[in-house]
Amino acid sequence: MSNNSKSVKTQNLQITDSTENDAEIQDLLNTSSEGLTSEEALRRRDAGYGNAESQSPMKSTLHIVLEHVVTPFNLLNLILASIVFFVAIKQPKYFVNILFLGVAIINTVSGIIQEIKARKEVQRLSLLSQPRVLAVRDGIVKEISSEELVIGDLIELHSEDQLTVDARLVSGINFEVDESLLTGESDAVYKKAGDHLLSGCFVVSGRGMAIVEQTGAETYAARITREAKKIRQMNSEMMQALNKVVKTLGIAIIIIGILMLVSKLIIHPLDDWRGVLISTVAALVGMVPEGLVLLTSVAFVVGVIRLSAHNVLVQKMSSIETLARIDTLCVDKTGTITSGRxxxxxxxxxxxxxxxxxxxxxxxxxxxxxxxxxxxxxxxxxxxxxxxxxxxxxxxxxxxxxxxxxxxxxxxxxxxxxxxxxxxxxxxxxxxxxxxxxxxxxxxxxxxxxxxxxxxxxxxxxxxxxxxxxxxxxxxxxxxxLRENAQEIFDFSAKQGVEIKIISGDNPHTVQAIAHKAGIQHLEHAIDMSTLPEGEDYSTIVECYELFGRVTPFQKKELIAALQKNGHSVAMVGDGVNDVPALKQADCSVAIAQGSDAARVSADLVLMENDLSKMIPTVYEGRRVINNIERAAVLFLTKTVYMTLLAFVFIFLPNRFPLFPIQMTLIGSGVIGMPGFFLSLIPNRNRVSGNFLPKVMKVALPAGITGTVAVLLHQLGMYFFDFPEGYHSTISLIILLTISELVLWKACQPFDKYTLAIWLLSVATVLLAVFLLPDLFFLTKLDLHGLIYALGFIVMIPLLFFIVKRIYMKFTQINL
Incomplete structure (x- = not known):
């Protein structure tokens, strides 16, 4: 648009049939050719007639902080830390056990910092596509932000302008608009004075003057956008699985904690009640997969930041994962496969x-x-x-x-x-x-x-x-x-086994020819959706055809729903208001930045450079998140399994739980938290396979059972051998460190220079802690017999793990 200012002659521009039969709105539309004064425009904006831009809601800093701080597990950690503090007042040696709270604090602060950083990147990208308009103010044509428009503003329209408001054409010369973003039809529509102009349409020829009739939430595009903004169920398989684990553990922790305290303090009371409280805290802290949910969120946030470097705006973090799991990609023609040029x-x-x-x-x-x-x-x-x-x-x-x-x-x-x-x-x-x-x-x-x-x-x-x-x-x-690099994403999808479906409002034969040119293969079967009767069941149709022409916005949504009903994970790429219902229905929705505001707001991902090939780094980022979080989750849930089983078993044993919170901090930080964090960041482009939780538990459950059995065998050994009381805790810690390092070894495979360094760093951290800081971790020095005894468990654990895993695999196969 031109930035020049020019004066205009005065005449009264009255519209007699407002889109709403409301006297107040009618009065607002009585605008002279000098436009509104600046004062009147400000008054109308303050009165609620402004054009506040529809955007995806952005979390405030306070919201982010509260979301990370006020969590059930942080509350649990605070209660457990209070118990340790209460005990340590009389016995200061136990104060060190409160360090587990430090891990929770570090995790929380890290999550807050990463999400605020990601929010800044999202805000930066969101500013790139803010539209400008020419409006007549104080008798002068001025270029202003579309957000500054109010009802009754007189705007000047030229070729290539996109309307961000609903308006009525006052005068026009050779004035035609492209409503393909609204209707899906690419033919230009001629408009004459008095015709309605809907938000989202483009001026393709001529020039004209129009009066703004509706702004903000009342525009045509915004009404569809409101539908698009309705919250969908979170479709992140990982987060859904982790939430189930967290809820189950939350109940288990309360029950086991109460039963253990009743068992050790009332039914079979032990003399060292302070030691009982501290060891119970250790059991409950160990059951919590501390940092796993946060680590998953941080991995997504890092993905948001990395994708911002590719000018991909991530509006829903879990969509990074979802896009990596899709097996069907649905695209429109106009504005998606083609650029519109x-x-x-x-x-x-x-x-x-x-x-x-x-x-x-x-x-x-x-x-x-x-x-x-x-x-x-x-x-x-x-x-x-x-x-x-x-x-x-x-x-x-x-x-x-x-x-x-x-x-x-x-x-x-x-x-x-x-x-x-x-x-x-x-x-x-x-x-x-x-x-x-x-x-x-x-x-x-x-x-x-x-x-x-x-x-x-x-x-x-x-x-x-x-x-x-x-x-x-x-x-x-x-x-x-064709869109720049469009063929690249279609070739990539074909190699990855992702099926392409073309869903367009245009003639199917024309679309078929253009799709072939774009490099989309296997489009022999096309159908004209306008020939189908109402109420047709699309479940069979979506499997028989790859190209769908003359499709209405409602049919687009129904086609995607039919694919999902048939078990497909579907991504939809669109750019128009007519695509919004389908974008909302899809498991993962991708919008083109130069498309309509409604499409951008409703989409999970926005390609700011209008380059479809940018979906490729998004898929790779999703694979990094999924594959690496699966690695890290094996570590966290192995600890959760053996700590939960041991806590339950020790309710019925005469001894207190054998570990201290500070020892769990060593396991949680040295073998799980630190390696898990580094594993979540390394590149990983391996194709995603299997469901998240069953795949993780395939290793975590046998490993957890192995650790539990080994610790219980050690409890028997304490009865047969005359070992010092301190061996009770020290050998148990060595056993659990060994099984955890073994699981980390498996998680790091196949080894490369990064994963090998991560595993060696973990082993070095554990060895330094055990040999240099035994008092800090409540460790008892082992004599020769104790060393041989501990070495026997270290050697036995890999063999025991192999046996338990084979039994587990046979058992699961029989049940399948």
């Missing part, structure tokens, strides 16, 4: 000779004079390039404006006669069509279109009727421009 392929003459430069300039100057700025006119002008040196040859006496109804336009030059450009089926005579058109159409592919250029020495009688002596000058062959 056209290119000239070539010019065909009936005698096979090239056009003269004068003829080329006659066509170019006609389009330039008509001020047609639709995609077709722009393509021809770029191809022919008007030359001002020929200006004296093309003095125009009459203009014949284009309209969708007549499908042609032209000019009458004083020296060069009448030149007409339009659809061949309209401007050619029946004889000309039979002689030239049929053969030419057979020689061009279905994804191309033809325009005919005609010439006559006489002027037309009016703007609607052609003369009979029009001679063919040439045919201009044009084609839709």
């Amino acid at each position: 056209m290119n000239v392929v070539g010019i065909h003459t009936i005698d096979g000779n090239e056009l003269s430069e004068l003829e080329k300039q006659a066509i170019a100057h006609a389009l330039e004079a008509l001020n047609d700025r639709n995609a077709t006119a722009r393509a021809i002008l770029e191809y022919l390039k008007p030359n001002s040196a020929f200006q004296d040859q093309f003095e125009i006496e009459n203009y014949y404006s284009f309209s969708s109804e007549k499908k042609w336009s032209g000019v009458h030059y004083a020296k060069q006669g009448t030149w007409i450009i339009g659809a061949p089926e309209i401007v050619l005579s029946a004889k000309q069509q039979r002689k030239y058109l049929a053969d030419l159409k057979n020689r061009i592919t279905k994804d191309k279109r033809l325009l005919a250029v005609m010439k006559s020495d006489q002027a037309l009688p009016d703007n609607k009727n052609l003369v009979d002596d029009l001679a063919i000058v040439c045919f201009i062959e044009i084609e839709d421009e």
